[in-house]
Amino acid sequence: MTSILELEARFDSGVYPKRDLALVRGEGALVFDAEGRRYIDCVAGIGSVNLGHAHPRVVAAIREQAGRLMVCPGIFSNDRRAELLQRLVAAGPKGMARAFLCNSGAEAVEGAIKLARLHTGRPEIVAAMRGFHGRTLGALSATWEKDYRAPFEPLVPGFTHVPFNDAPALTAAVSQRTAAVLLEVVQGEGGVRPATREFLHAAQEACRTHGALLIMDEVQSGFGRTGRMFACEHHDLRPDLLCMAKSMAGGLPMGGILIGERLGEIPRKVHGSTLGGSPLACAAALATLDVLEEQELVGRAARLGRRALERLAAIEAPVVREARGLGLFLGLDLRIKSAPVVRRLQEDGILVLQAGPTVIRILPPLVIEEEDLEAVLDGVARAVAAEASAS
């Protein structure tokens, strides 16, 4: 394992704060390090493996498609892509008519910002404080965190941020110059913070009043994570653009934008992506949708998520500020730093994420065995108690 860590330390760009762990294999909700040690993986590719690692249906679909046709640029049509586009539009919230396919979340957000500006002819985007939308310059302009933004300023002009869940502030920020309001239904990087129904509907109404578009960023919350196929369904929202990525293709890089019927067909040549919507990624995404539906994983996420949130909320320790979440998108906000708790959990064979300095983010694959999820929740309670008495 040391040489893997050394090689990455020596040759990787350096942008990632690395943990001392090299993962070499995964199966379902488990991953294994180079020495064969097993971990329950609630990092899950930062929410990219809702189906777990190496799902046999996804693996088979990739194998089959890799030997048939991997690449087919958008200037041609393709059987796998045609089927996926139709399935995605049907799986999305009401009012979706078309989709654009790309390769990542930031690319999806970037594209949605461009489409909103193009459709409305207006420059401004209203986003939320603590929001995270990716690291390309447009998506970064919508992202709130100063540490991500400051080194790259000046960013794209026209972006404003309102306090999350402050409906009056959001309503006041939208005007005839607004192209779109861009929001997450559950802020992930920003601390696992679910939006209130009031806030989301204020956004939708302000958009309708002023002729702006509502963009929902479901890159992290999509494909069953919150107990609905897309999180905006919890609130009966009808976005004009919906950004997706992460778990979309079962772990293969893929992103996309669902495009509402109000936008109509997008003019030729204004946007594109060479490998976006490759038959390989489309085949993996089709297998992902099949498994989500056949194994009723979305309902499972809702059921397991309710129980997990109850258990997190029941952790009785003065260092716990709040348990938050929706479905299997879970967070525990502490009154102490979360990093040492995350480290303790890793030593205990459980991988979780941070979401800001005090929040533990837990993203179990939706296929996680119930006893493994219970072990994670027991582990979290133990690690919090141990860290509280040590600090």
Ligand code: PLP
């Ligand atoms: N939007 C949200 C809500 C995200 O959580 C992320 C990544 O964490 C992104 C966009 C960016 O996605 P990617 O890292 O695939 O570019």
